[in-house]
Amino acid sequence: MRVDLFDFELPQDRIALRPVRPRDAARMLLVRGAQAPFEDRGVRDLPDLLEPGDVLVFNDTRVIPAQLEGRRAKGEARIGATLHKRMDLRRWQAFVRNAKRIKVQDQLVFGGGVTAIAEERHADGSITLFFEGEEPVEVLLDRAGTMPLPPYIAQKRGVDEQDITDYQTMFAREDGAVAAPTASLHFTQKLIDAIDAKGIKRETLTLHVGAGTFLPVKADDTDDHAMHSEFGRITQATADRLNQAREAGGRIVAVGTTALRLLESAGDANGKIREFAGDTDIFITPGYTFNGVDGLMTNFHLPKSTLMMLVSALMGRERMMAAYAHAIANNYRFYSYGDSSLLLP
Incomplete structure (x- = not known):
């Protein structure tokens, strides 16, 4: 596909240079199937938007001073x-x-x-x-x-001591990432308690996000773009619990594109998640058949980026372009320190 199909104009003042406080006070755009209206919600609404038995899957990688x-x-x-x-x-x-x-x-x-x-x-x-x-x-x-903030933040204001904590999720445990799994930055213990009280399950995996996530797509066609590989791990015990939850009717909702990419790397054509330990360079574009996830919580991504292509594969390109137009018109904050979206096909 042509890369310029995933382009859009974003006013510079919509790029978030700091996260909101507290973290779970961020806004969240709910995007359901093609006929449903967009809903302007908040991250704190997440427990109300999922069902008991659904599973949120977090990435527990920890950003290093890379x-x-x-x-x-x-x-x-x-x-x-x-x-x-x-x-x-x-x-x-x-x-x-x-x-x-x-x-x-x-x-x-x-x-x-x-x-x-x-x-x-x-x-x-x-x-x-x-x-x-x-x-x-x-x-x-x-x-x-120093903390490797994305260029669109670092070049505007530099990096300071506050970023040492701001750019690390509450789940960070396994050293190795050079970029944060930013969808998880929105979570607080209070929100986790509400998720647990609703009967929504939680699992973690590890994908060490590489600097390639910041690189622009220089090719004119998606077929000509080469993804950089990243190391990921899903244990057999985690895979078993995810499969059991799905068999019981629960949805697997990835928190962030990093978690989604690893789940898809470990998923088979029958929708089963397998144990995984190794590199993945999976590149998801429209036309891809999803096997490992049923939904995605994610921030708003850069124009013409591989992540914009990924969310377009999940929800449809026209649907996501309309969602981003809605987000821009309604003053959502974009990128790593910005607001969130919940995508439920």
């Missing part, structure tokens, strides 16, 4: 690195600003005395960084790195 600023050890060339995907205990694949100034085997110097060797260039322009020393890379990143 943004690094530094220079070449030989010379003064300034560089910036955004870690993308862990390769082993000491190696990360990274997108590097000013990468043309770097040669393979160059030593790079970051803050806090952290150094890395540029080991290999990849076809997508990224570079493998080998972090030197004996300390775990997590310790080095805590010393030298």
Whole structure:
């Protein structure tokens, strides 16, 4: 499909630069099947919009301080690195600003005395960084790195101490993401208590979101776009509980596109969720048949992005373009720190 079919105009003042407080005070647009009117609701209405036995599936990945600023050890060339995907205990694949100034085997110097060797260039322009020393890379990143906010926020106001907590979900447990599963940013303990009281079930999985989620689609046609892979895990016990809930008539509602992508990677043609541990580069566009989910809670996405294509696959392109037009006309806040939507086909 043509990528420009997923384009729309968004006023710059609709891009949220901070989350609302408390987190569950965000607005939520309810989008049902093609004939139902759009409903302007709030995230706190979520328990009333689901049924006992439905399952909300959260991503428990934790964002690491994956943004690094530094220079070449030989010379003064300034560089910036955004870690993308862990390769082993000491190696990360990274997108590097000013990468043309770097040669393979160059030593790079970051803050806090952290150094890395540029080991290999990849076809997508990224570079493998080998972090030197004996300390775990997590310790080095805590010393030298900053929270990797999306460019549309970082370039407008920078990153500060408040983002350390704002850009982390209450479910964050497994270190490894370089972007937050932002649909989960709306949840508070009070909202979770209301969900539990309604008899709505909860499950978690892990998908370590990579920096590729921020990359624009440069191809003119979706067939020519290559997705970056990300590591994900669903345990057998979680898969069993999800399958049992579905067999009992419950719906599986992914909280965020990251959870949805992993559930679809683990789902088979019969609607069964399988145990999963490995990389996924699933790219969901209109025409895709969903097997792992029955609904999605998600924020509002960038024009011509892979995530705009994903929600269009779930609800229909024209339906989602109309929903986004409604959201813009009614002053919804967009992107990572913005408002939410609940999509129930």
